[in-house]
Amino acid sequence: MPITPPAPERAQQLLAQLERYGSRENGQLAVGRRLLRDHPGLPLTGFAISNSVCPEPGRPLHSLILRVGEHDTDAITAWARALGTEPVIDGARYQLDTALDGIGIWASATISEATYAMDQAVFAPTVDDVSFTHRGLLVTEFGEDGDLLIVGHPPVRDVLAVTSFYYRHTCGQRLRAFDGHVLADSITRRWGRFAAYPTRTEWQFRSVPMDTPGALPVTWMYAQEGDTQDLGNPAHCPACGRSSRGLDSDRVTGQRVHVCPSPACQHQWPVDDTPSPAAAEHHQDRAALATR
Template identity: 80%
Template sequence: MPLSPPVPERAQRLLAQLERYGSRENGQLAVARSLLQEHPGLPLTGFAISSSMRPEPGRPLHSLILRVGEHDTEGITAWARALGTEPVIDGARYRLDTAVDGIGIWAAATLPEDAYDMEQAVFIPSGDDVSFTHRGLLVTEFGEDGDLLFIGHPPVREVLATTSAYYRDTCGQRLSAFDGHVLADSITRGWGRFVAYPTRTEWQFRRVSEDTPGALPVTWMYAQEGHTQDLGSLDRCPACGRPSRGLDYQSETGQRVHACPSPACRHQWPATDVPRLSPIPAATEHRQDDCAALATR
């Protein structure tokens, strides 16, 4: 277990650090002082505080977070037992979750990979482990660029249909190819393993060869390689009458406009159902960071 600095010196430093958070009125400072006095030998590198606007029933409004080493699960266990409880163990994650004098006490540490049975952590995902299902396919967002990961090797048409539905329903966008490519060019197939590390809800994915134990067929859709266009309410082009949901920007004014999807028309007209925004360059190709943030795995 890591050694801590001499008790008086450490206590003064940690309390001075905590006082900067202005937590005196909420009780965290008093509890922190009590913990340092009663358990001077336990590992501790710092404090943090948190408050909940709407705590769950029976949960404290204000909490004190104990900072121990990232992988110091022994320290979490020692703190838990010193406070009359046991650590909550979820996979490789050890958590302290208790309360002292009405103040929640939290801490967490994770077993390093070389100290955890990673082979036993390999699992076959279900619908509860991925972002969404569509037409029986298990799909999850992968990375921060709007890419999608399919479990299995479904037909190309199913991958494209699911990708289109995801961008339309989740992101409010139409996705199309660019630079002379087709969207099918962005599909890659391979094999991988899903590993419940540090926990099943925070799993990792690792590419492996087909003959690796626990390997599953997977398909990547690198959707950030395409054009995107925001979708609005259905309207008809006043020039050719074609229905359109596509939205664009006028680079000079920053105003949102409808855009006719017909290659022979490409007419634009004001979009009255969306607010006027500040001028920005017309954007037809961009990363999907905002879109990916809309959905959680």
């Protein structure tokens, strides 16, 4: 991409912007002035500042972020070399990561997807590329609704086991189906490609026909089609004695309540309530009957 130097008046605007947000005490403002003075021909659309409370060892406490075009990787290269270093290239992402006068200098740009060699970025995921493994399956949380993406077309029972494991151990919840459906109805099998774009750690997934080069079988579990229920410590229903871990909130009071899992009971009782002696005796009688 062509590198267009900012006009002098633009440099003054950038400096004024930095003066509004930068601190004179930590050196970010002085470094910003120096960059504009020493490198007036390099592209720059704005500044941002960053301050770390607990920086990693050897990292600056205060940093100055240089804003360039989203896909202007040439600008990252130019700034890096002007500051005596080279850009850090990870897949399609170019980063500037250096320091000047004790102030961190950071910038980033990504090669656009339209111009990146996406076919060459296709890969087969391993355990290092997914959120977790269960029953030998590679599983990744996908999106913001708790959906799961599983590599392969495993049996339905394994998909349900993975889903139960994830919601119980990661979310502390139970996932149930809506309106009389079963969770298996939320399972969809497809084919797709994993591409290391912009980087291997921030990969993309695209559904493709089965005969597409690099296509892999995948299974989706659409959690938004289910109903989640919080889980707590086991407790016995005061009404029927059945063990329950299900929690909910009372619609009137908002108080946390246990929920009996028995469809014939569905009793709710406050989480902090102690079962009455009558309820305890009722539970003991049911337990005794169950052992006969």
